[in-house]
Amino acid sequence: MRNYRLLLPHLAVIAPANPDPGMWYPNCAVYAIFDAETLVLVDCGNHFATDSLDAALAALGLDTRRERVIVITHCHIDHSCGARVYAERYRILGCTRTADILLHHPNQVLYEEPEIIVPMPIEAFTPGDTLTFGGITLRTVPGPGHTDDSTIYDTMIDGKRCLFTGDLIMLPGGQLGWPGSMDYSLDKSRATLAWLAEQTYDLILTGHNMGGADSGKVFRAAMARIDG
Numbered sequence: 001m002r003n004y005r006l007l008l009p010h011l012a013v014i015a016p017a018n019p020d021p022g023m024w025y026p027n028c029a030v031y032a033i034f035d036a037e038t039l040v041l042v043d044c045g046n047h048f049a050t051d052s053l054d055a056a057l058a059a060l061g062l063d064t065r066r067e068r069v070i071v072i073t074h075c076h077i078d079h080s081c082g083a084r085v086y087a088e089r090y091r092i093l094g095c096t097r098t099a100d101i102l103l104h105h106p107n108q109v110l111y112e113e114p115e116i117i118v119p120m121p122i123e124a125f126t127p128g129d130t131l132t133f134g135g136i137t138l139r140t141v142p143g144p145g146h147t148d149d150s151t152i153y154d155t156m157i158d159g160k161r162c163l164f165t166g167d168l169i170m171l172p173g174g175q176l177g178w179p180g181s182m183d184y185s186l187d188k189s190r191a192t193l194a195w196l197a198e199q200t201y202d203l204i205l206t207g208h209n210m211g212g213a214d215s216g217k218v219f220r221a222a223m224a225r226i227d228g
Helices: 050-059 095-105 187-197 218-226
Strands: 004-008 012-014 032-036 040-041 067-071 089-094 123-125 131-133 134-141 151-157 160-166 203-206
Touching: 004 203, 012 050, 040 134, 067 131, 089 095, 095 123, 187 218
Parallel strands: 040 067, 067 089, 089 123, 160 203
Antiparallel strands: 004 012, 012 032, 032 040, 131 134, 134 151, 151 160
């Protein structure tokens, strides 16, 4: 069974899998934004699942792009730890807080087993920066709530405005992301959702789904859950 899906002509989603189905370490949805020369991955799964991710990229014909980049939405193992495998093949970037956590705070990457987390130096950007890789441009937006370091990526793909929100919400229906982070904040989640609900997007791409949603309703549904 394929573990990838083409969402737009230049956007794919991949569900990397651990080599042993009995491994408990989680993975996320990895999004591949690409053009003829450049591949940008939004998140990269955990460090046990990179063979699965590489196989999907090869099946999509994306493994030979000259410029290869990974941008990370937040520090958790299922979104970031593939970076330690890809460090020699990809540029890897995260916001300043994510970069600090991946280098110095393994207990925030994986609470249960911080001893398996290897320090990962990555390039840091300031939230609000605009990042350009070849013909692909991403606007970075602070998105705290699920974690304090969460970053949202905002970009145009094939004429559609796409929003990569990490684990702020889940689909369908706008369920709130996992609330177990040591820096999880319901108040910050609501503030981020309130800002997003005022925006207009074509696709919302979340951290644990193989598809997208139209904008607006899911953010308001998540706010309604917070407000009771």
